[in-house]
Amino acid sequence: MTGTLKISDRQLEIIKAAGKILTTSGVSGLTIKNLAKEMKFSESAIYRHFTSKEEIIIALLEFLAKSMDERYTKAISSEQSPEEKFTTLFQNQFSFFKMNPHFVVAVFSDGLLEESQRINETILKIMGVKMKHLMPIILEGQQKKVFTNAIKPDELLHIVMGTFRLQMFKWRVTNFQFDISIEGDNMIQSVLMLIKTT
Numbered sequence: 001m002t003g004t005l006k007i008s009d010r011q012l013e014i015i016k017a018a019g020k021i022l023t024t025s026g027v028s029g030l031t032i033k034n035l036a037k038e039m040k041f042s043e044s045a046i047y048r049h050f051t052s053k054e055e056i057i058i059a060l061l062e063f064l065a066k067s068m069d070e071r072y073t074k075a076i077s078s079e080q081s082p083e084e085k086f087t088t089l090f091q092n093q094f095s096f097f098k099m100n101p102h103f104v105v106a107v108f109s110d111g112l113l114e115e116s117q118r119i120n121e122t123i124l125k126i127m128g129v130k131m132k133h134l135m136p137i138i139l140e141g142q143q144k145k146v147f148t149n150a151i152k153p154d155e156l157l158h159i160v161m162g163t164f165r166l167q168m169f170k171w172r173v174t175n176f177q178f179d180i181s182i183e184g185d186n187m188i189q190s191v192l193m194l195i196k197t198t
Contacts, residue, residue, distance in 0.1 A: 007063060011049050011050070012063070013039070014046060014050065015056065015060045017038045018035060018060060019102025026105075032046050032053060035056070054116050057106065061125070064103050064107070064126055065122070067096075068093075068096075072092060073133075075089070075092045076088055081146070082137055082141030082147065086134075086141070090184060090188050093130075093164070104171065105172060107123060107126065108168060108169050108173075127161070130161060141195075146197060147195045148197055163187065167180075167183065
């Protein structure tokens with residue numbers, strides 16, 4: 001999906017530093033000047049790698065989409081039951097975000113969505129990666145009569161994604177005050193209880 005993204009080690013360093021600033025100072029704090037200060041670089045050195053703040057945010061989101069795609073592909077095994085796949089997918093997401101909270105800030109920051117249409121499109125790409133991996137799990141669960149067939153697969157997908165999105169948003173606005181892995185596990189079990197047939 002994002003196979004075209006070629007990122008250098010230096011760009012990755014810049015993305016990580018940008019993520020750190022996003023986490024501590026929000027979108028308004030993410031400026032090329034602050035980034036240069038954080039990295040002990042000159043501003044012109046940053047501009048050699050990225051033309052603008054928008055480019056940095058897009059690269060960060062593109063990197064997230066690509067890494068999510070790769071992680072989910074590796075983590076989910078065809079031998080697992082639909083419930084196990086469902087659990088693995090969300091546990092993988094929570095443990096990744098717990099270690100990299102700046103990505104949560106990038107996806108859930110106020111004002112970020114208004115920044116640009118390109119940023120919006122990249123956030124939609126991240127959602128697309130999630131849907132690409134989650135939809136087959138839901139379909140398989142319904143075919144095997146493990147998950148309810150009373151709700152259409154695409155509606156079930158939206159309900160599940162909305163639930164977890166709200167959980168991530170809550171974690172973000174409480175400034176990461178609770179353990180997302182523990183709360184996330186509870187949420188996985190609750191959602192499975194709701195969508196399972198027995």
